[in-house]
Amino acid sequence: RGQRRGQHRGTEHLCTMVVRTKHWIIPSYYAWGFPISNLYLNRFSEFLIHKPGEGFLLWLLATILTPLRWLFSKFAESYYSIPMKKHDMVPEHSFFEALATCLIAITPKDHYKRLDEGSIVLKKSKTFSFCKEGVLVEGESSPIKSDIVIFGTGFKGDQKITNMFTSEYFQSIAVGPTSSTVPLYRECIHPKIPQLAVLGYSESLANLYTAEIRAKWMAHFIDGGFKLPSVKAMQSDILEWEKFMKRYSRVYFRRSCIGLLHIWYNDQLCQDMGCNPRRKNSILAELFEVYGPRDYVNLHPK
Structure with a gap:
């Protein structure tokens, strides 16, 4: 504009x-x-x-x-x-x-x-x-x-996921109803389409390193480092995260954001990969120091 x-x-x-x-x-x-x-x-x-x-x-x-x-x-x-x-x-x-x-x-x-x-x-x-x-x-x-107009209107990530598919069935289940979050286990894998990984749909307050940790988690999974739980267990976990997002995201609920719980979320990815989720050197540091990208630099899955 x-x-x-x-x-x-x-x-x-x-x-x-x-x-x-x-x-x-x-x-x-x-x-x-x-x-x-x-x-x-x-x-x-x-x-x-x-x-x-x-x-x-x-x-x-x-x-x-x-x-x-x-x-x-x-x-x-x-x-x-x-x-x-x-x-x-x-x-x-x-x-x-x-x-x-x-x-x-x-x-x-x-x-x-x-x-x-x-x-x-x-x-x-x-x-x-x-x-x-x-x-x-x-x-x-x-x-x-105006000489030049710049559009900064954003995009709808759920539509991008839907448009990946030509199958009407997959289009119907990929993002779910508008009254729920897009159903992705660990914000990465659809329980009913386990061959598809979506990295980056769910946002955090620091997207680059969150995407990198997800990529490491995904690579470790593909390499056989761990197995996914049952479809029922994954759906149950997704519903827990949906409750969290509904509780605190009244204004823009359809968005998927783990920014308030980025440490809790990263802990889950670390545990799946067999990494120590505690990245600080003392109890006080664990409680009160800011967690950021450098805490996960030496993240080596087992």
Whole structure:
């Protein structure tokens, strides 16, 4: 949604952004000088979340710590919403829900500075169309004269999976009904189509290393390192993850995101491969240090 004009409020090249849905777009991973990764990307943070297959003690702990989870979210929102309020860009859903659906992003450098100076102009509209002069935005009396338009509308991963097949039967079972998540065991293998692996449909807060771990898991499986459980057991596990996603992803439920439980999820992959899921050097580090790609560098399946 670009636009180029002459001098305009001191700017030479003006860019108009059409915003269809408000999201938490944050300038950095620090809130009030505190790294929010310490609130969401360690094992302690996952104690605040109800997990698939959790026992009674973990359930009780997550229930007791629910107010702390709410405080973490409000702490982040109190900081990130400051520039967003100025431009009427605060979403209706919470920061926590954005993390739960992997619908959060870091702004480009000086994004809010450009908004303040007017070199980036926001237009909030659900629809837009084209005309000879440029782009017509709903509610605007005149078109936006545009030299170039960039579509950043995303895609629907479930349709891509469906379109892999010519068989109507496989098309009907590949992604399931819209009221459920796409049924993938370990977010990789369809229980009823075990010859097909889908790596990358389910998102995390760091997709590259998550995809790499899945690829290692898949290679280990193909090499005979472990066997898949029964179809019934895989379906039961998928339903547990679906309950988790429904619980915390009310706004964008159809998306599949393991961002809130990326350590819990990686633990399962490690256990399947015979690797030690505990990647830190001490109990305190296991609880409170951030887990990231470098923790899985020397991941060697047995």
